[in-house]
Amino acid sequence: MSRSEQDGAPNVRRLTRPTRWFTPVLGSLTTMAAWFAVAHSSGAGWVQVTGALLAAVLIVGMLAPAVPAARARVTVVSSPGDAHVGRPVHLTLDADRPVRLRLRLPTGRSIPAGGWMSGHRHVEVSGTPLRRGVIEEIIVEVGSSAPFGLLWWCRDVRLTLPSPLHVAPRIVEADTVEQRRPGAEGESEIRVPSALGEPRGVRPYQPGDPRRSVHWPATAHAGALMVRESERPIDEPHVIDVILPDDTDAGDAIAEHAQANAGALIDRGEGVVLITHEPTGRVMRPLTDRTDLGRRLARAVSPGLDDERGGSEPR
Numbered sequence: 001m002s003r004s005e006q007d008g009a010p011n012v013r014r015l016t017r018p019t020r021w022f023t024p025v026l027g028s029l030t031t032m033a034a035w036f037a038v039a040h041s042s043g044a045g046w047v048q049v050t051g052a053l054l055a056a057v058l059i060v061g062m063l064a065p066a067v068p069a070a071r072a073r074v075t076v077v078s079s080p081g082d083a084h085v086g087r088p089v090h091l092t093l094d095a096d097r098p099v100r101l102r103l104r105l106p107t108g109r110s111i112p113a114g115g116w117m118s119g120h121r122h123v124e125v126s127g128t129p130l131r132r133g134v135i136e137e138i139i140v141e142v143g144s145s146a147p148f149g150l151l152w153w154c155r156d157v158r159l160t161l162p163s164p165l166h167v168a169p170r171i172v173e174a175d176t177v178e179q180r181r182p183g184a185e186g187e188s189e190i191r192v193p194s195a196l197g198e199p200r201g202v203r204p205y206q207p208g209d210p211r212r213s214v215h216w217p218a219t220a221h222a223g224a225l226m227v228r229e230s231e232r233p234i235d236e237p238h239v240i241d242v243i244l245p246d247d248t249d250a251g252d253a254i255a256e257h258a259q260a261n262a263g264a265l266i267d268r269g270e271g272v273v274l275i276t277h278e279p280t281g282r283v284m285r286p287l288t289d290r291t292d293l294g295r296r297l298a299r300a301v302s303p304g305l306d307d308e309r310g311g312s313e314p315r
Contacts, residue, residue: 058150133298134166236298278299
């Protein structure tokens with residue numbers, strides 16, 4: 001699992017335990033105490049026998065679910081390779097007996113699996129990733145209330161995915177192109193090539209234009225900031241350098257910004273070179289499509305974390 005997913009990962013509760021036990025246990029104990037009082041005061045044999053049967057049913061109903069919850073075996077049948085923060089992802093699980101499954105990482109809702117009558121053990125569960133990163137294991141809560149549904153017993157299991165799930169940043173609107181400021185950290189910037197090719201004319205200033213391209217005579221004449229515009233080679237790619245801070249929330253926001261801008265350029269058919277820091281080192285490589293973009297940003301980490309793990313040279 002990536003660092004970002006570990007930061008928000010829930011605690012794994014491996015021991016089988018009752019959940020929301022207070023009301024069922026209190027109700028059962030109250031029922032048994034009331035029936036015992038009635039049987040003791042009446043002295044009728046059939047009342048005492050019925051009370052004993054009722055007590056046995058309640059005790060079995062509260063303790064028996066611990067067995068299937070503890071012995072159930074769950075495996076991952078299939079999972080996608082890509083997802084986005086805040087959007088549901090669907091996985092197929094297999095259970096060897098009737099249980100209730102709930103994804104805890106990514107966060108999801110409960111769903112029954114392994115019915116007696118149907119014979120179908122495969123069940124599709126949904127979860128919503130809350131953090132950008134690469135998920136190699138999921139946490140699933142396995143629960144049972146069989147045979148009477150009086151009390152739920154649950155435990156958590158870690159399941160390895162068939163292939164890593166790359167959780168790309170949340171989808172946001174594309175921003176304006178910006179130029180990286182010297183010494184800036186914790187930013188994702190698109191470097192606008194300057195002074196490439198032959199001069200083509202002047203145009204109004206846009207965010208990201210270098211100061212040395214300002215055309216002062218045209219600025220004085222137009223009354224607004226104007227810059228020289230040069231021909232840019234068709235195959236000259238945009239370069240996006242993503243530098244993530246150590247703060248997880250700030251890093252996710254920067255990754256969202258980079259994904260929006262790079263995705264807009266890819267949609268226009270323009271080349272994009274993305275520079276990121278991954279756990280294995282600094283990576284500088286052209287993007288092939290939006291899927292490649294999402295996976296690169298899912299693996300991206302802070303340069304400080306890269307240095308701690310022994311980053312490699314740019315490639």
